[in-house]
Amino acid sequence: MTFRRRVRTIYGKELVDLLRDRRTLIAMIVVPIFLYPVLMLGSLQAITVQTQALGQRAIIVAGLGGADGPQAESLAHLQHEYDRIRALEPPAPRAENDLAAPTESAPSGGAAADADQTSAAPPLQLSWAPCGSVEEIEQRVRDRSAHVGLVFEEALTLSPDRRNLVRILYDREEPRSATAHARLEDVIARVAARINDERREALRLPPTYFDPFEVTATNLASPSSILGQILPLILVLMTITGAIYPAIDITAGERERGTLETILACPVPVIDLIVGKFLVVTTIAILGAALNLGSVCATVYFGGFNELIATAGQGIPYGQLALILLCLVPFAVLMSAIMMAVCSYARTFKEAQNYVTPVILAVLIPGGFAALPATELRGMMLVVPVGNMVLLTRELLIGAPVGTSELLTVLLSTTLYASAAVAVAAQVFGKESVVFADVESLRSTFDRRLIQPSPRPSLTMALVVTAVLFPAWFFLQSWMQSTRGAEDGIGALRRTFAAMPVMFVAAPALVAAYWKVNLRGAFCLGGASVGAWAGALLLGTSSWIVARELVVLQHNWFGMSDLAADSAAALERLLRDLSSVELVVMLGLIPAVCEEALFRGFLLGAMRSGVRKMTAIAVSAAVFAVFHFILAKLPVTFLLGALLGWVCWTTRSILPGVLIHFLHNSILTLSAAHREWFSFLPQPQEGAQDHLPAVVIVPAIALFTAGCVLIGRSAAKTAGGGAD
Amino acid sequence: MVVADNLVKSFPIAGGQKRAVDGLSFRVARGEIFGLLGPNGAGKTTTLRMLSGMILPTSGSARLAGYDVATQPFEVKRVLGFLTANTGLYLRLTPRELLQYFAELHGMDRPSARRRAEHLVDWLDMREFADIRCGSLSTGQRQRVNIGRVLVADPPVLVMDEPTLGLDVISNRLILDFIRRAGDEGKTILLSTHYLDEAEMLCDRIGFLHHGRLIAEGTLEELQQRTGLSRLSAIFLNLAAEGAESAAPAGAVS
Ligand SMILES: Nc1ncnc2c1ncn2[C@@H]1O[C@H](COP(=O)(O)OP(=O)(O)OP(=O)(O)O)[C@@H](O)[C@H]1O
Ligand SMILES: [Mg+2]
Numbered sequence: 001m002t003f004r005r006r007v008r009t010i011y012g013k014e015l016v017d018l019l020r021d022r023r024t025l026i027a028m029i030v031v032p033i034f035l036y037p038v039l040m041l042g043s044l045q046a047i048t049v050q051t052q053a054l055g056q057r058a059i060i061v062a063g064l065g066g067a068d069g070p071q072a073e074s075l076a077h078l079q080h081e082y083d084r085i086r087a088l089e090p091p092a093p094r095a096e097n098d099l100a101a102p103t104e105s106a107p108s109g110g111a112a113a114d115a116d117q118t119s120a121a122p123p124l125q126l127s128w129a130p131c132g133s134v135e136e137i138e139q140r141v142r143d144r145s146a147h148v149g150l151v152f153e154e155a156l157t158l159s160p161d162r163r164n165l166v167r168i169l170y171d172r173e174e175p176r177s178a179t180a181h182a183r184l185e186d187v188i189a190r191v192a193a194r195i196n197d198e199r200r201e202a203l204r205l206p207p208t209y210f211d212p213f214e215v216t217a218t219n220l221a222s223p224s225s226i227l228g229q230i231l232p233l234i235l236v237l238m239t240i241t242g243a244i245y246p247a248i249d250i251t252a253g254e255r256e257r258g259t260l261e262t263i264l265a266c267p268v269p270v271i272d273l274i275v276g277k278f279l280v281v282t283t284i285a286i287l288g289a290a291l292n293l294g295s296v297c298a299t300v301y302f303g304g305f306n307e308l309i310a311t312a313g314q315g316i317p318y319g320q321l322a323l324i325l326l327c328l329v330p331f332a333v334l335m336s337a338i339m340m341a342v343c344s345y346a347r348t349f350k351e352a353q354n355y356v357t358p359v360i361l362a363v364l365i366p367g368g369f370a371a372l373p374a375t376e377l378r379g380m381m382l383v384v385p386v387g388n389m390v391l392l393t394r395e396l397l398i399g400a401p402v403g404t405s406e407l408l409t410v411l412l413s414t415t416l417y418a419s420a421a422v423a424v425a426a427q428v429f430g431k432e433s434v435v436f437a438d439v440e441s442l443r444s445t446f447d448r449r450l451i452q453p454s455p456r457p458s459l460t461m462a463l464v465v466t467a468v469l470f471p472a473w474f475f476l477q478s479w480m481q482s483t484r485g486a487e488d489g490i491g492a493l494r495r496t497f498a499a500m501p502v503m504f505v506a507a508p509a510l511v512a513a514y515w516k517v518n519l520r521g522a523f524c525l526g527g528a529s530v531g532a533w534a535g536a537l538l539l540g541t542s543s544w545i546v547a548r549e550l551v552v553l554q555h556n557w558f559g560m561s562d563l564a565a566d567s568a569a570a571l572e573r574l575l576r577d578l579s580s581v582e583l584v585v586m587l588g589l590i591p592a593v594c595e596e597a598l599f600r601g602f603l604l605g606a607m608r609s610g611v612r613k614m615t616a617i618a619v620s621a622a623v624f625a626v627f628h629f630i631l632a633k634l635p636v637t638f639l640l641g642a643l644l645g646w647v648c649w650t651t652r653s654i655l656p657g658v659l660i661h662f663l664h665n666s667i668l669t670l671s672a673a674h675r676e677w678f679s680f681l682p683q684p685q686e687g688a689q690d691h692l693p694a695v696v697i698v699p700a701i702a703l704f705t706a707g708c709v710l711i712g713r714s715a716a717k718t719a720g721g722g723a724d
Numbered sequence: 725m726v727v728a729d730n731l732v733k734s735f736p737i738a739g740g741q742k743r744a745v746d747g748l749s750f751r752v753a754r755g756e757i758f759g760l761l762g763p764n765g766a767g768k769t770t771t772l773r774m775l776s777g778m779i780l781p782t783s784g785s786a787r788l789a790g791y792d793v794a795t796q797p798f799e800v801k802r803v804l805g806f807l808t809a810n811t812g813l814y815l816r817l818t819p820r821e822l823l824q825y826f827a828e829l830h831g832m833d834r835p836s837a838r839r840r841a842e843h844l845v846d847w848l849d850m851r852e853f854a855d856i857r858c859g860s861l862s863t864g865q866r867q868r869v870n871i872g873r874v875l876v877a878d879p880p881v882l883v884m885d886e887p888t889l890g891l892d893v894i895s896n897r898l899i900l901d902f903i904r905r906a907g908d909e910g911k912t913i914l915l916s917t918h919y920l921d922e923a924e925m926l927c928d929r930i931g932f933l934h935h936g937r938l939i940a941e942g943t944l945e946e947l948q949q950r951t952g953l954s955r956l957s958a959i960f961l962n963l964a965a966e967g968a969e970s971a972a973p974a975g976a977v978s
């Protein structure tokens with residue numbers, strides 16, 4: 001039976017098994033379909049009622065003196081003016097629901113706080129709270145026994161030669177106080193506008209006399225809608241919670257019920273089992289997310305909350321929903337894998353639930369941070385797990401433009417984390433000591449005394465190390481770039497390459513050493529044959545020309561973005577300021593050693609057992625390319641990574657690759673920094689962005705091919721034909 | 725049919741290794757019923773799991789139906805039926821679905837899996853409850869489903885780890901009858917048990933496991949002759965006491 005068929009069989013069975021469980025159904029279907037709309041309608045109504053109530057209630061105004069003192073008199077004067085305006089206005093045409101005010105028409109939802117003056121003036125009820133001093137007024141506003149404080153510098157007089165100075169004291173953090181403040185400002189503004197009109201009319205001036213401008217500003221951004229803020233977090237959380245129950249049931253639950261041993265006695269590889277199960281968990285997580293999304297939309301649509309929820313009356317961007325769900329797929333994969341890995345350690349349902357709790361908390365922190373309105377989808381947030389997905393969902397939901405490279409970074413980093421998590425899940429699930437855990441199992445993964453030495457890192461270790469290094473490296477780079485001034489570019493460059501050995505070599509070496517992995521094996525430091533070295537020399541001296549031509553081709557076909565051109569030019573300027581020794585060490589030697597050690601030695605080496613050659617090389621090349629962050633460089637970096645991967649796989653050593661990488665980088669940087677040194681080579685006709693002449697390209701390709709042949713031969717010799 | 729050659733399994737524990745199975749060698753001929761006896765923690769379960777290709781031996785080798793358990797675990801699992809008393813069933817599947825699922829896992833395509841499940845339902849007299857979810861079945865009915873599961877690929881070798889542990893009289897009878905019938909049909913059976921009368925009744929040959937070592941092996945008569953005792957329970961106690969003296973260090977922490 002093939003892998004695909006077995007996985008399909010397992011998938012089908014597990015899906016049926018889970019969907020027959022009441023608990024899954026409740027969590028997946030009943031919760032979103034019923035509880036959700038109810039909750040949403042309820043809370044929205046509560047908000048509406050509350051805002052209405054706020055607008056209706058009498059405003060308690062703290063002021064100097066008693067209710068018949070001059071200050072209270074001034075306020076009464078103001079109110080009188082206001083009521084006069086209201087009486088002049090035509091009656092409000094709108095039929096409002098008279099929830100809180102049986103006598104008057106009620107203001108609509110949030111109108112009390114920010115009514116513009118063209119709309120009908122709502123009724124005003126004030127009550128006076130007498131105070132002895134300004135301090136007492138402040139005190140009363142602070143302890144909330146009054147909504148606002150009001151001080152007139154002098155008694156209110158509406159004569160044309162006087163300006164009335166009015167102080168309002170309020171507490172912006174207290175909603176009622178803020179609302180009361182807004183109401184008073186509104187009242188004063190309306191009275192002032194009315195008086196202006198009357199004076200202007202008395203002078204027979206045209207309406208344009210005082211208003212030389214009429215400005216209408218349209219806010220096109222709508223990120224402040226409640227929907228845009230809350231929905232992404234809800235969706236992401238629902239995807240996570242959707243994964244929890246099935247993940248527990250399918251791992252710890254299976255063990256608790258005694259079926260795990262049965263299934264392991266069947267002729268089914270553990271990997272098939274875990275893939276099947278894991279696909280089921282992912283399916284249910286995505287289904288759950290889709291149902292939640294659908295339920296929210298239906299609630300908004302049928303409940304008529306469109307305007308209240310989305311700003312600018314746009315409603316829900318239905319077109320984006322499909323895209324959002326699509327983006328949630330790698331995320332669901334990630335969360336399912338994490339949940340399965342965690343739950344695999346548990347022997348019982350209960351135990352698994354305990355393990356899941358801290359994971360949820362850990363997920364909520366970046367998720368919650370991303371949900372803050374001020375957080376943006378850029379810089380580090382692009383690679384923060386969970387956080388980046390919340391932000392991406394938000395951007396898509398509110399219809400903000402999301403660049404290709406941002407989208408790719410989020411998706412690729414999530415995919416990287418997901419594959420590491422899947423590998424961990426597979427390993428945990430298949431581990432003897434976990435499956436047949438008669439003794440404590442979690443310890444055996446981390447207790448160094450229980451660890452057996454191994455010649456090579458496991459795939460899981462390599463993937464986890466890379467997945468952790470990726471955001472760390474990204475953070476470090478963005479941090480260095482953000483702290484450097486324009487003149488300190490060299491310093492940032494130096495720091496970056498000083499950090500490289502620590503992150504790319506020391507970190508994996510420490511992990512490997514802790515888990516008793518042979519370090520020579522961990523980094524594939526075996527010797528290589530003379531043929532391999534000769535081949536590497538040929539490849540290293542020619543590959544830069546091939547790479548350069550490929551870049552030119554790419555630019556000719558797809559164009560070059562200004563950004564890429566700018567940064568290339570900036571780098572070139574930087575390089576000229578460095579001594580050639582420093583250039584060779586920093587841009588040639590260090591990356592050659594460090595990147596080969598991590599991507600070819602550690603990562604590719606770990607894939608040697610159990611992953612097919614082509615897949616392994618492609619994966620390591622893709623990770624290598626993604627680590628370079630720049631979209632325009634992706635294709636060529638990938639190809640270079642694939643070449644180096646092939647060399648390492650064939651020669652079973654990273655050393656020839658280091659030589660190639662070193663020569664490649666050094667020549668390329670030197671040729672950029674010191675173009676004059678390369679004047680002996682025939683130059684491209686039109687400039688740096690043009691192809692080199694054929695007299696250079698043809699020999700380069702010949703050298704390149706010869707190098708490949710030599711390397712291929714050396715493999716056949718050393719491995720006695722059994723290399724592949 | 726089953727050959728164990730110097731099998732060793734050690735588990736890492738804090739401060740060293742524990743040898744749960746320590747140089748175990750024995751053979752079971754085709755059609756024979758071999759019983760593994762031993763006190764708690766003797767290494768019976770560990771041995772049976774190694775022989776079923778479920779866990780890897782630390783050293784030594786074993787073959788089952790000619791397949792190496794370490795290098796060909798899938799071939800081993802294909803020719804083997806594995807049963808323990810606490811083997812669980814998928815409670816949300818019906819017996820029919822469950823049998824079909826396991827048949828498919830053993831490599832049958834869907835139509836043949838369905839036919840095989842149908843056949844077993846008939847043969848084990850499960851018709852009346854074949855479409856009720858396993859969760860609602862009685863223990864006896866569940867044991868019948870379990871037997872059906874073991875026989876799904878008609879394996880020539882059966883491995884059973886304490887198959888009757890904790891079962892009531894009726895389910896117990898069911899399992900014992902099944903073992904006897906399978907033995908009559910010529911299946912090779914390897915079972916571990918605590919119940920000495922069961923072993924006496926069923927097994928052609930018996931091996932005594934103590935601290936991961938086989939301290940005695942033979943037919944009931946051979947064991948009786950060797951110890952001069954007639955009842956297996958007496959032999960068992962005698963051998964266990966002997967083993968405790970001679971083999972104690974081997975099972976200890978090394
Ligand atoms: N996964 C494991 N990790 C560590 N130690 C284990 C593991 N499995 C078994 N052991 C130990 O190996 C020894 C033999 O265990 P095993 O389960 O094989 O004995 P048994 O003969 O089946 O006992 P019982 O009659 O109780 O079933 C025991 O001391 C046990 O603690
Ligand atoms: Mg046991």
